[in-house]
Amino acid sequence: MHRQTALITGCSSGFGKLIATTFHDNDWNVIATMRSPEQETDLASGEHMLATRLDVNDSQSIEAAFSAGEAEFGFIDTVVNNAGYGGYGLFEQASESDMRSMFETNLFGPINIMRVALPKMRASGTGTIINVTSMAGHMALPGNSIYSASKHAMVGLTEAMALEYRPLGIRIFSVAPGAYPTTRFTANTDKRIDEGDAELVAYSNRLREQINSVGAQMASESGKIADPQEVADRVYACATSEMPIHSPTGADAEMLIAMMGQDNRQDFLDRIGTMLVPGN
Template identity: 40%
Template sequence: MSADKTVLITGASSGIGRATAELFAQRGWTVAATMRKPETSDLASKSDRIRLFKLDVTDQASVEAAVADVIAQCGGIDVVVNNAGYGLMGPFEAQTDEQIRRQFETNLFGVLNVTRAVLPHMRERRQGRIVNVGSAAGRMTLPLYSMYSATKWALEGFSEGLWFELRQHNIKVKIIEPGMIKTDFFERSREVATKPGLTAYDDFVAQVAPNLKAWEEAGAESDVVARSIWRASTSIWPRLRYQPNATFTVWGRGWVPGHLYVRLIRRLFNAW
């Protein structure tokens, strides 16, 4: 793919989204970096190829307005990177219906909203790529992340199904399944669910949470995922899934017997 292309990235204010925006700009692409509060971001100062747009993936009107603005200002959209998301952590019993719905609205329905908005444009041009940032937690599960994993597992099914549908229109679908990455996930992009009076899980949380955080701190940098997104966006190889810093983890899920794999995860995170 030539350099005179435009990529729209959701959740570009920090972490993987920001690293991806900077990488594409460095390599000559026009970057439509979208976020809920572009007025608070300094990302546009990093390159004259980066333009900021206001977009809330949970608001269909906001999505449609942003997509229309990007097409008008940039001349088209060649690649969409559905990156916006966050993690809801904590025992399922402590999670409210509102918290669970918000997790799905952002991580799953937000992707559907953006994808639905760009597909008519891509079909008309008979070209485009949809790159969905999932997680290794969409192929496995982690203790205390039942709802986060549920959204990422659902994203896997949606992406693979869409892959079949869009081939006839020359639109490619890719799934990025990162392992643990050093971002501000634990400080900025995570919500911890608690319930007054519910103490039955306190010991379990106290055992597991430090190990989850330690695993994140030992993870790869966001740039590793950004490079995988770049490959998924530009490679001619007909590959559906990419696993930056997660190849062994995902491979193990497919080949290690289930009861042994679960025991390995329990031991890794002290989830007894």
């Protein structure tokens, strides 16, 4: 049987590494992209695995990674936009450059990738794109306004593009994780908490404590530690089976998004798609 190929961004850690391993374990060719492949030890290039450099903010590195992947494996069937970062902080604790950098990576990064992938997929009349968004892309989280804004943009972009590209044979999905203990994501989160004047710092610390305590309570009520492999499995399911456009993933995300009454959203989107998008 034809072995399919996936290109994944942000494979140096967290979900990206697990997504790469999951596809590889399921007999896919994997182009595991990362900013510093020379430091990578787990996902070394080998049989059906190409570990190669790609910075989502560097167009040349994107073109080079696609070319290297195509030279090795041929057509790239699935692209996973996973690279991104978060960070706790009040709106005023972020500088303009912090805000622009976050949008560059979390929104324009996937846009840069999709602008390269889509013409190739359209020429083949097939392909799948999976965007790792966030629960924060469906419900805005205090203390995460810029991150929430970047992920809301990604959720909106994905939703419109999923409908737009469906008649052209290209499937586009959002996998929206809740909170997961991926080490770097968690380690980097609080670096702005002590920025700004005394009022901001005191309020930011109080808000953080409250968020941590609600998070801990939800985790203890659910009775299990969120396993990041769930996200990798959901991404793989999108690549290989019929799935809704939006996949909230994790007990917290599923519960909070259902609380927002979005559980019938797929029916709504199907109606909008039928109403507005001509068939091919």
